[in-house]
Amino acid sequence: MGFPPDVKTEAIVAAQRSCCVCHKFCAVNIECHHIIPEASGGANNFDNCIPLCFDCHADAEHYNPKHPKGNKYSSEELRMHRDGWYARVAASPATVTEQGSLEVDRAVFSKIRAILTDEGSMEFMRVHDFGGSFERSELDELKEFRRWSRLPASEFLNADLEILRSNLSEAIQDFLNNMAANTWPLERPNGGFSKISGEDERGGKLFYERRELLNTGSDAVYEAYSALIRTCRRRLAIN
Numbered sequence: 001m002g003f004p005p006d007v008k009t010e011a012i013v014a015a016q017r018s019c020c021v022c023h024k025f026c027a028v029n030i031e032c033h034h035i036i037p038e039a040s041g042g043a044n045n046f047d048n049c050i051p052l053c054f055d056c057h058a059d060a061e062h063y064n065p066k067h068p069k070g071n072k073y074s075s076e077e078l079r080m081h082r083d084g085w086y087a088r089v090a091a092s093p094a095t096v097t098e099q100g101s102l103e104v105d106r107a108v109f110s111k112i113r114a115i116l117t118d119e120g121s122m123e124f125m126r127v128h129d130f131g132g133s134f135e136r137s138e139l140d141e142l143k144e145f146r147r148w149s150r151l152p153a154s155e156f157l158n159a160d161l162e163i164l165r166s167n168l169s170e171a172i173q174d175f176l177n178n179m180a181a182n183t184w185p186l187e188r189p190n191g192g193f194s195k196i197s198g199e200d201e202r203g204g205k206l207f208y209e210r211r212e213l214l215n216t217g218s219d220a221v222y223e224a225y226s227a228l229i230r231t232c233r234r235r236l237a238i239n
């Protein structure tokens with residue numbers, strides 16, 4: 001039968017329409033997952049419900065114990081993620097006015113500023129047209145950000161800021177995935193350059209599709225970055 005509408009509404013509001021595991025803002029792309037499956041007697045109530053994004057929902061649902069890869073989410077872990085995220089949403093932005101939390105979030109912000117620089121990767125995301133070639137090292141800051149993003153210490157305590165950080169991380173990952181699938185190394189004496197495939201040179205349909213995909217992706221990264229910086233400056237009173 002699934003969760004009754006009022007249970008879903010209560011859970012989605014408690015999660016602020018963000019995934020309880022990866023914290024990205026989902027808007028309508030959010031689903032309510034049974035922590036204990038209905039088939040195993042899990043109840044259709046608030047306590048057994050966790051709002052998840054499509055990706056995390058698929059990870060929680062489709063783990064195959066016969067072909068174990070990675071580590072399955074246990075019911076206990078999902079409950080911990082859920083309770084931790086609900087608590088953070090409930091406490092924000094009140095906690096951030098407490099000096100301790102403010103200091104933690106300012107430190108996270110400074111780290112983001114140190115990794116993703118205005119004059120480095122972010123300027124590159126803003127101005128580069130991926131129809132042309134580019135130096136692969138231009139992507140180093142983005143890769144560094146993704147590595148750092150996996151650490152718990154990279155998370156903001158304030159839920160609103162954490163949602164924006166998670167959105168930025170997701171935009172960067174999407175961009176890097178598209179980059180890996182659609183560009184090729186370029187033969188140059190000094191090496192380290194990439195461009196969209198030479199097989200479908202300028203003028204080909206595929207070339208324009210790839211160029212559009214990468215340019216749209218880099219715009220999305222820059223927009224997510226700008227939204228985070230603007231909100232942090234306001235909330236944390238920091239440059």
Ligand SMILES: [Zn+2]
Nearest residue numbers: 019022053056
């Ligand atoms: Zn998620």
